[in-house]
Amino acid sequence: MHEIESVAILGAGAMGATLASRVNATPGFSTFLIARGDRRDRLTKTGLTVNGETFFLPVIDPAQAPAPVDLILVGLKHHHLPEAVPGLDRLVGPETIFISVMNGLDSETTIGSLYGRDKVLMCVAVGIDALRQEGKVTYTTLGKLQFGEADNTQISDRVARVQSALDHAGIPHETPADMLRVLWWKFMVNVGVNQASAMMRAPYGVFHTSPDARAVMFGLMREVLALAACEGIHLEEPDLAAWDAFLQTLSPQGKTSMLQDIDAGRKTEVEIFAGKAVELGWTHGIPTPMNEMALHVIRTLEINAG
Numbered sequence: 001m002h003e004i005e006s007v008a009i010l011g012a013g014a015m016g017a018t019l020a021s022r023v024n025a026t027p028g029f030s031t032f033l034i035a036r037g038d039r040r041d042r043l044t045k046t047g048l049t050v051n052g053e054t055f056f057l058p059v060i061d062p063a064q065a066p067a068p069v070d071l072i073l074v075g076l077k078h079h080h081l082p083e084a085v086p087g088l089d090r091l092v093g094p095e096t097i098f099i100s101v102m103n104g105l106d107s108e109t110t111i112g113s114l115y116g117r118d119k120v121l122m123c124v125a126v127g128i129d130a131l132r133q134e135g136k137v138t139y140t141t142l143g144k145l146q147f148g149e150a151d152n153t154q155i156s157d158r159v160a161r162v163q164s165a166l167d168h169a170g171i172p173h174e175t176p177a178d179m180l181r182v183l184w185w186k187f188m189v190n191v192g193v194n195q196a197s198a199m200m201r202a203p204y205g206v207f208h209t210s211p212d213a214r215a216v217m218f219g220l221m222r223e224v225l226a227l228a229a230c231e232g233i234h235l236e237e238p239d240l241a242a243w244d245a246f247l248q249t250l251s252p253q254g255k256t257s258m259l260q261d262i263d264a265g266r267k268t269e270v271e272i273f274a275g276k277a278v279e280l281g282w283t284h285g286i287p288t289p290m291n292e293m294a295l296h297v298i299r300t301l302e303i304n305a306g
Helices: 014-024 037-046 078-084 107-115 157-169 179-200 204-209 211-230 237-247 257-264 274-284 289-304
Strands: 006-010 030-034 048-050 053-055 071-074 097-100 120-126 131-133 136-138 144-148
Touching (some): 014 030, 014 071, 014 131, 078 107, 097 107, 097 157, 131 257, 144 157, 179 211, 179 237, 179 257, 179 274, 204 211, 274 289
Parallel strands (some): 006 030, 006 071, 048 136, 097 120
Antiparallel strands (some): 131 136
């Protein structure tokens, strides 16, 4: 088995910077960032600051990449994907593996359409509390990456390679048997708590105690349960209870990524949450009134936030 030795990170936000800090601190990896133009210049000059420590990685324009890499970690916001992912051909070789830690259901398909679906593993990040403010990232809980093929009843060679690399970097991970179900579970959670928190400007603690906030969150999530059934994905009411149990462990002061975006005046990912739910609702003839409302409310907040 060819061990992973070279790692490129595309996207230096909260998630990308956190993973970069862990890989960079691990002996045996050749690690760099992928960026173009002004962003490349800025990252080269300022580096990355994670938990108060600033470090500098090589920043490579993909058009000038000297050779393919073993692993590409994609940690972009969804609206940056169409312009950032094309043009990575010099970085992609026969054994290159992509892992997208992006939200939503579609990033793997987008990447796979350009470089081959056989090069892309499914992945979700669970439990990380990374926060980016003024260009600096802080986190107290790294959470874990759940990743793999769609079906992991037998572990493939490329999954085993990534498992070994993550072990080496000290990044918690697991490989569920049914990754499609996990991908939809994370989508359901994001549709619920991310959007409800953004609309109400509410940290996790509000969802620990407020019946009204919880009603909004679970109402959004139940619309995803109905859509999942139409897509042949096994999600049911006990999955809501499992999420609620996990939610109670999160810091009351913690903020979802969408609330962080609203507070900072940044574009949110509402199109891949409510927008996707509404689109699937139209496809399957399933009403999604709460997600339709969330789509309009959050788009309005994007204009007036900051």
